[in-house]
Amino acid sequence: MSATSTAALPVPPKAAPAAFPAPPTEMSTRDWIAMCAGMLGAFMAILDIQITNSSLKDILGSLSATQEEGSWVSTAYLVAEIIVIPLTGLLSRGFGLRRYMLGTTAVFLTASALCGNAWSLNSMIAFRVIQGFSGGALIPMAMTLVLTRLPVSKRTIGMALFGLTATLAPSLGPTVGGYLSEIYGWPSIFYVNMAPGLLMLSGIAYGLRDEGGQLKLFREADWTGIFCMAIGLGGLTVMLEEGNSKDWFDSSYILVCAALAIAGLLGWVLSALLRPSTFVNLRLFATRNFRISTVMALVTGMGLYGSTFVLPIYLAQIAGYSPMQIGEVIMLMGLPQLLVTPIVARLSTRLDNRIMASFGLTMFGISCLINAYMDANVGYTQLILPQVVRAIGQPFLMLTLQTFVMQGVAPRDVGSASSLFNMTRNLGGSIGIAMLATMLTQRTQFHWSRIGEAASSYALATQERLDQLTQSFVSSGIEPSMAAQQATQMINNLITREASVMAFNDCFWIMGVVLIGCVPLVWMFDRVTAVGGGGGH
Known part of the structure; x- marks a missing residue:
């Protein structure tokens, strides 16, 4: 850390009580089982962020809710998840890691079952809040298990597995949701958590030893900072999720959310700087590697969640794909990542990780640029290349970012670093989806206007095409007045389709x-x- 970055900071915070024992020097079977169980939990939690998207129409129909009201089925989960992630360090120390992971997994499974049995929109939203609050904790806990339960020689393997969950789960969420909803009905997208959830409970119960908790930490906690954090992150997430549908800052509702976000986040930062001990160490942002890592996590989240938001919509609206067909396209990213990830883990111990991260970013970017030249006739075979390129790049990016973010982090701050990194990535996803949803709307309108000007009814080519279509409809037995209307509607639909493709x-x-x-x-x-699987200079 540079002298200029530390000069303006208050006295470093008092060291928090050790949350976990020192990393072991050898790996036991129980440690592997605990780590794999943690990965399973993180995968479920990330999967459930977007698993309702493909089935939302069926859910809303069953609950007699409108599309606008139904947006809260996803928003409620995201708000609860983003709030709990920074709290996981405090909660795991207070209750004890094993007890906390068992408890939060049990609550997650219960909430999942309740979501599948929701009888109204309000009950669904309430259960999704509980599901998000319990599931969100599983994401940083998986990363924490890797950093505290694996010996340095095996840590790269664990980080590679965690990176795989972070890249595969957002892609598979809509896919799994679409498959299950179409075959078994929408409640099955929540019941699917039961089998892996019970397996996770067994793995944690067997793999982790009960080390007790420190309940006194809750009495000494920075509850002012926690309150401000919840208000700030909650307001920001709601603003991002609901902004596009409510015309952003033309809405007083969004303005209130923005004000709460600014006030809450400022209050959180001030509280963290003024107190000697906080629930999550924001002073980590003073170190260059950590600061840049979180910026990159934000961008990566935008790319991960943004690409899996835009492509399924394109395939449904333009290509007319069913949820199952969309799933087959998205699944193209699965196998290459499974094959590439072990190679990336090995390379990370030999190559400068900046080279690997640059390669990953470039491949990810190239895959998006390939998709930027789609037309209305793009099919399955044309989508293989960008999906495979994306699948190759993502493991290079995720594993190296995790190495960078933990470089130089003190053992007492492992929980804070894990929480802030994962919080930032998920927040990047919300920002990316909000920006892309707004961009889709605005750019579709822009391109529609431009094409509409060229395809004006006064243009000779347009008049000729309208006449051809009208005569075609008349020859099929449709009345001339109705045939003219259908011809005009067909031209309008074509303009709308092309404008959407361009957007x-x-x-x-x-x-x-x-x-x-x-x-x-x-x-x-x-x-x-990554020295011996851990990380070093």
Whole structure:
């Protein structure tokens, strides 16, 4: 850390009581089982962020809710998840890691079952809040298990597995939801958590030893900071999720959310700087590697969640794919990642991780740029290349970012670093989806206007095409007046389709440019290679 970055900071915080024992020097079977159980939990929690998207129409129909009201089925989960992630360090120390993970998993499974049995929109939203609050804790806990339960020689393997959950789960969420909803009905998208959840409970119960908790930490906790954090992150998430549907800052509702977000986040930062001990150490942002890592996590989240938001919509609206067909396209990213991840883990111990991160960003960006040249006739075979390129790049990016973010982090701050990194990535996903949803709307309108000007009814080519279509409809037995209306509607539909295709291409173009444009930022990191699976200079 540079002298200039520390001069303005208050006295460093008092060391928090050790949350976990020192990393072991050898790996036991119980440790492997505990780590794999943690990965399973993180995968379920990330999967459930978007698993309702494909089935939302069926859910809303069953609960007699409108599309606007139904947006809260996803928003409620995201708000609860983003709030609990920074709290996991405090909660795991207070209750004890084993007890906390068993308890939060049990609550997650109960809430999942209740979601599948929801009888109204309000009950569904309430159960999704509980599901998000319990599931969100499983994400940083998986990363914490890797850093505290694995010996240094095996840590790269664990980080690679965690990176795999972070990249595969957002892609598979809509896919799994679409498959299950179409075959078994929408409640099955929540019941699917039961089998892996029970397996996770067994793995944690067997793999982790009960080390007790420190309940006194809750009495000494920075409850003012926690309150401000919850208000700030909650307001920001709601603003991002609901902004596009409510015309952003033309809505007083969004203005209130923005004000709460600003006030809450400022209050959280001030409380963290003024107190000697906090529930999550925001002073980590004073270190260059950590600061750049979280910026990159934000961008990566935008790319991960943004690409899995835009592509399924394109395939449904433009290509007319069913949820199962969309799932087959999205699944193209699965196998390459499974094959590439072990190679990436090995390379990370030998190569400068900045080279690997740059390669990952570039491949991810190139895959988006390939998608930026789609047309209305793009089919399955044309989508294989960008999906495979994306699948190759993502493991290089995720594993190296995790190495960078933990470089130089003190053992007492492992929980804070894990929480802030995962919080930032998920927040990046919300920002990316909000920006892309707004961009789709605005760019579709822009392109529609431009095409509409060229395809004016006064243009000779348009008049000729309308006459051809009208005569075709008349020859099929339709009355002339109705035939003319249908011909006009067909031209309007064609313009709308082409305008939408151009808007989707614009979204992929922006994502590709942003991802590749962040490559120079990678070279601001310290030179790092994963030494023996851990990390070092």
